[in-house]
Amino acid sequence: QQHLAESGGGSVQAGGSLRLSCAASGYTYSTYCRGWFRQAPGKEREGVATIDGDGLITYADSVKGRFTISRDSARNLLYLQMNSLQPEDTAVYYCATSQKYCDGLGEDVLNYWSQETQVTVSS
Numbered sequence: 848q849q850h851l852a853e854s855g856g857g858s859v860q861a862g863g864s865l866r867l868s869c870a871a872s873g874y875t876y877s878t879y880c881r882g883w884f885r886q887a888p889g890k891e892r893e894g895v896a897t898i899d900g901d902g903l904i905t906y907a908d909s910v911k912g913r914f915t916i917s918r919d920s921a922r923n924l925l926y927l928q929m930n931s932l933q934p935e936d937t938a939v940y941y942c943a944t945s946q947k948y949c950d951g952l953g954e955d956v957l958n959y960w961s962q963e964t965q966v967t968v969s970s
Contacts, residue, residue: 849873849959853942856964863968864930869942869961871923880949880956881918883927885938885966894952895940896927905951909935932968939963 882897896916943957
């Protein structure tokens with residue numbers, strides 16, 4: 848089992864920045880795919896960014912150029928730097944991991960999930 852603890856959410860004005868962090872504990876060996884997902888009110892959960900063990904990164908078109916995913920594998924940490932935030936980025940955010948290869952932004956391969964963290968961007 849792997850436990851994911853997410854932190855860094857909050858409220859900002861449009862154009863601001865936030866950094867989400869995700870710390871993994873427990874059975875972290877062979878973690879390969881790591882990613883960030885979000886769910887806005889009334890919408891389905893969507894992939895924001897994923898990074899696999901080889902460093903291959905996939906971003907949702909809506910966040911390209913604004914968000915940056917990174918990892919510190921040695922410390923089992925995952926980050927999401929969010930710049931130029933817009934009201935449409937308002938959502939609850941999750942980090943997720945898997946021992947499987949990433950499938951783009953698909954969430955079916957992710958089997959460990961964090962609790963949700965609220966990100967609110969006001970105009």
